[in-house]
Amino acid sequence: MSTRRPPAPLLDAALVAVALLDVWVHADASEPLRLVCALVAAFVLLLRRRLPRLTFLLTLPAVLLSDSVFAALAALYTLASLTRGRTLLVVCAVAFTFSDLVSLPSPGFDFSAPSTFIAMGYTAATAAAPVFLGQLVQARRDLSLRLAEISRARDHERQLTAQTVLARERTTLAREMHDVVAHQVSLIAVRAGALQVGSRDTDVRQAAATIRKLSVQTLEELRHMVSVLRTAGGDPVELVPQPSLADLRRLVDNSGIETELRTDLPDGLPPPVQRAVYRTVQEALTNVRKHAPGATAVVRIRHEHATVRVTVTNSPPTRPALSLPGAHHGLVGLRQRAELLGGTVTCGPTPDGGYRLSFALPVTGTR
Incomplete structure (x- = not known):
């Protein structure tokens, strides 16, 4: 059973609130540049759906200058869920990794120390997590679209099948109308014509003429009905009895x-x-x-x-x-x-x- 997602504005507001909490925990008011970058990264999340690439770029300064990384991770997840460019996602994950390691203005990593590579692996894994999650959400969304297309195709196929069955029934009905109804009406017309010619009674001849006229009209209407029904085509489906x-x-x-x-x-x-x-x-x-x-x-x-x-x-x-x-x-x-x-x-x-x-x-x- 599919769960109902919260409204997009409410979700965006929640992300901004969490990002602001991350700023409150990691930012220092005595360092205004870092604080401003972190706040910009938090509020720019409101643009993540319409401008996912720009949103990620605007969150990178907060990663470079402070420890407030939640906004960048959220932007990276949104970018991964909306784009199909794998190369772009790799570049963005690498950019996040090095931005988190550099920590300007005083870089704190040394490639000669094993701890640097451990920290790099941990940071790379942190960057890869939202990328994989975003790609998973994108795959799930694509699968849902494919399933919806398949469902529509099946509905269309069922409609075509119903139309085919109806066409076959129309053709069979036309054949049965000609074989049964027209057969009886033509017999009435022939008998009435014979009675009209052979009778000496004026009233009988008039009645026979009326019967013959109505029979001929009925045959003509049946002919039109059979022609309309036959336009559907299809293989015969026998009727009962x-x-x-x-x-x-x-x-x-x-x-x-x-x-x-x-x-x-x-x-x-x-x-x-x-x-x-x-x-x-x-x-x-x-x-x-x-x-x-x-x-x-x-x-x-x-x-x-x-x-x-x-x-x-x-x-x-x-x-x-x-x-x-x-x-x-x-x-x-x-x-x-x-x-x-x-x-x-x-x-x-x-x-x-x-x-x-x-x-x-x-x-x-x-x-």
Whole structure:
């Protein structure tokens, strides 16, 4: 748990107070020059954050002329915590060491005496302590900044992940809207159009025209919604509930098309494969209703050499197709689904004027 630091002005005032105490202990009023230098060194600590180098230089005379060294050590610590120049710190530590040994105006050291080197080592260690402490504080501050940057980067990564998931959900929702909602609305429009053309009752024809008009408008709005949702992109994330092969018969029976269903698929196909087969048949029958009114269809689903093959073939239309809006996302969605599962989709007209859609998908893990 991080502790809260005291305010900077309060800390500076405390340092000045300790430095003045050091002056009171070591300075002599009978020596005004030394007293003034010591007092200047004490009060100049108020500038240590903004001008750390100048502050240290202004504290050196007090070290040279008196024994009041606390202000110089505090200035040296501040300089070490704010600068990255190692050479400058070494020079400042050496300057403090020799200033403390010289003690002007009467130098009191003799290099021929062993005690001089002992005193020099002690003074150098005293100067090195605030330097190392300041560098340690600087390293801790840099580490805190790096940790804050890492935390911000992780937050940004989480936001990107959430946006990616949302994009995938939008794309999947667009696909499901086209496969399910548009499928049902297009069936309503086709049935209403047939009722409008075939009925002799004026009221029924008007009601059918209204239903068809609303259905067409709904399909157009769905097309715009699907286009907006598809702009997000991303890999599909399946929604629930999802259809399976057990729902094929109901799909064919409710398609409004005379359809023959032939299937010999084994049990235990993976759910993604079952959904892909269902969506392929659904899209093919939807296209038959929209583009080949009155046509019949044959749905052939078989399992050959570890491959599921779906073929939907329709006969030529027997009456003109109704003009229904379409965004042409159906076949695109089928191809995307097939590519994700390692399969292929092919389609094209038949020689007799009909149309054939084929879907091939490799299957593993059946039981």
